[in-house]
Amino acid sequence: MTLKRVLPPAITLILLIAGWQLYTSVSGVDTWLLPSPADIGEAGLLQREALTDHTLATAELTVYGFGAGVATGLLVAVLLHLIPVVRAAVYPLLVISQNVPVIAIAPLLVVWLGFGLAPKIVVIILVCFFPVAVATLDGLRRSDPLIADYLLMSGANRRQLFTKLQWPHALPTMFSGLKIAATYSVFGAIVSEWLGAEKGIGQYMMIQKSAFRADRMFVAIGIVIVLALVIFGLVVLLEKLTVKGRRGD
Amino acid sequence: MVTEALSVRDLSHSFGDLPVISDISLTVAAGEFVSIVGPSGSGKSTLFHLIGGLLTPAKGEISVNGVKARRGMIGYMPQQPALMPWRTIEANVVLSQEIRGKADRMQAREWLARVGLDGFARSYPHQLSGGMQQRVAFLRALLSDQPLLCLDEPFSALDAMTRLEMHRWLLDIWEANRRAVLFVTHNIEEALLLSDTVYVFSRRPATILEKVTVPFDRPRRDDVVDDPAFVKLRRRLTDLLTGAPR
Numbered sequence: 001m002t003l004k005r006v007l008p009p010a011i012t013l014i015l016l017i018a019g020w021q022l023y024t025s026v027s028g029v030d031t032w033l034l035p036s037p038a039d040i041g042e043a044g045l046l047q048r049e050a051l052t053d054h055t056l057a058t059a060e061l062t063v064y065g066f067g068a069g070v071a072t073g074l075l076v077a078v079l080l081h082l083i084p085v086v087r088a089a090v091y092p093l094l095v096i097s098q099n100v101p102v103i104a105i106a107p108l109l110v111v112w113l114g115f116g117l118a119p120k121i122v123v124i125i126l127v128c129f130f131p132v133a134v135a136t137l138d139g140l141r142r143s144d145p146l147i148a149d150y151l152l153m154s155g156a157n158r159r160q161l162f163t164k165l166q167w168p169h170a171l172p173t174m175f176s177g178l179k180i181a182a183t184y185s186v187f188g189a190i191v192s193e194w195l196g197a198e199k200g201i202g203q204y205m206m207i208q209k210s211a212f213r214a215d216r217m218f219v220a221i222g223i224v225i226v227l228a229l230v231i232f233g234l235v236v237l238l239e240k241l242t243v244k245g246r247r248g249d
Numbered sequence: 250m251v252t253e254a255l256s257v258r259d260l261s262h263s264f265g266d267l268p269v270i271s272d273i274s275l276t277v278a279a280g281e282f283v284s285i286v287g288p289s290g291s292g293k294s295t296l297f298h299l300i301g302g303l304l305t306p307a308k309g310e311i312s313v314n315g316v317k318a319r320r321g322m323i324g325y326m327p328q329q330p331a332l333m334p335w336r337t338i339e340a341n342v343v344l345s346q347e348i349r350g351k352a353d354r355m356q357a358r359e360w361l362a363r364v365g366l367d368g369f370a371r372s373y374p375h376q377l378s379g380g381m382q383q384r385v386a387f388l389r390a391l392l393s394d395q396p397l398l399c400l401d402e403p404f405s406a407l408d409a410m411t412r413l414e415m416h417r418w419l420l421d422i423w424e425a426n427r428r429a430v431l432f433v434t435h436n437i438e439e440a441l442l443l444s445d446t447v448y449v450f451s452r453r454p455a456t457i458l459e460k461v462t463v464p465f466d467r468p469r470r471d472d473v474v475d476d477p478a479f480v481k482l483r484r485r486l487t488d489l490l491t492g493a494p495r
Contacts, residue, residue, distance in 0.1 A: 144331065146331040147331045147332075149298070149303060149327065149331075150327055150331050151348065152301075152302075152320055153298075153301030153302065153303055153320060153321075153323065154320075154325065155320045155321015155322070155348055156348045164344070165333070168333070171335070243335070244335050244373065245334040245335040245337075245374065
């Protein structure tokens with residue numbers, strides 16, 4: 001079953017890489033413009049020590065940022081859910097605010113917060129919190145009104161209604177938000193490192209760009225993909241461990 | 250003086266301009282099984298929401314065990330099982346106990362075995378059939394340890410065969426435990442088979458057309474439905490509900 005699902009995309013990927021390799025060797029395109037997969041693999045192996053350092057730095061930043069972003073998102077969701085006035089006042093603005101590209105605010109954050117960890121974390125929070133907040137808020141609001149009636153008639157107070165019904169009901173939707181935020185967080189980390197960093201895959205990319213080392217930039221892209229997949233996988237694992245039973249109707 | 254499990258006096262309620270319940274009085278004595286039959290949409294569920302304290306009556310009084318009705322005083326079983334899909338059966342059963350303080354999982358497991366659900370304590374609701382889910386919902390109401398159980402058309406979503414099975418099941422449990430029950434249904438036969446007393450409700454706004462005392466002995470046997478007296482009673486209530494001349 002799993003093999004059936006994994007095999008088709010794996011074959012597609014292998015064919016793509018093989019086609020790429022074939023094209024580069026047949027067309028004789030310059031390596032600095034389009035390196036072959038073999039070139040990229042070699043570049044990655046040669047740079048592995050430096051890359052390990054950079055990867056760890058980015059991973060650390062991503063985890064901090066993701067954690068802070070998720071915490072912010074959950075806090076916003078719970079506040080907006082529990083206080084309808086705040087919800088009415090803030091929610092529409094929150095949606096509109098998502099039209100502001102984070103990359104446009106990022107330089108401003110550097111002006112305010114400098115080149116340290118703080119502006120980078122804020123960038124990741126900004127890209128992460130929204131999907132988590134919206135998904136969780138939706139889950140909190142859409143709990144079964146029949147069960148809510150039952151709980152109230154059984155004498156449940158507002159706190160019990162939240163902890164026993166609304167929060168557990170919101171978990172699956174919250175995880176949908178978390179999965180989106182997981183991939184966004186790596187993106188946020190890379191962008192924030194472009195702004196200026198001593199270490200990290202984003203900073204590495206900027207240096208290789210100046211040197212026209214396309215092969216090394218491809219290695220960096222590969223690492224970004226793997227990082228995103230790992231964080232995504234961790235979220236899925238956590239979901240499997242916490243979400244029990246079948247939801248919905 | 251014996252305190253009634255439920256006493257409803259001169260109750261009227263409306264939603265905005267729409268009168269739903271009009272001047273209803275009824276009682277459920279301790280250990281009595283009382284049914285309300287009425288057409289769909291005759292305000293029966295509203296009555297439960299009033300008794301359960303979800304709504305405040307516009308006029309009249311409701312008291313449960315001699316105390317003015319408020320939330321947390323009845324064991325309630327809704328029309329749909331309304332089980333929490335993320336909780337195991339056992340955790341669902343103890344829900345109402347949990348709300349009031351202490352959940353007794355041992356007792357829950359014992360009861361699950363007693364009602365033919367042994368081996369399902371750790372299952373999730375979606376793994377159970379509709380009839381089994383309703384048993385769980387009933388058990389949840391029963392184990393709330395409230396002296397009054399309010400059952401709101403609990404079997405209306407079940408197929409005819411399962412429904413018959415559930416009648417037998419409910420009669421057995423109830424006759425062994427004798428809790429005061431208020432049972433709402435639109436099924437006349439169901440009401441007569443299960444109850445000591447049946448109130449017949451009119452169309453909206455609901456008024457009481459008639460109070461019928463059901464004369465058959467307990468424990469009730471399934472074949473009571475073939476008794477000529479039963480057939481006659483069923484005919485009379487059907488005419489009453491459909492408005493046909495008597």
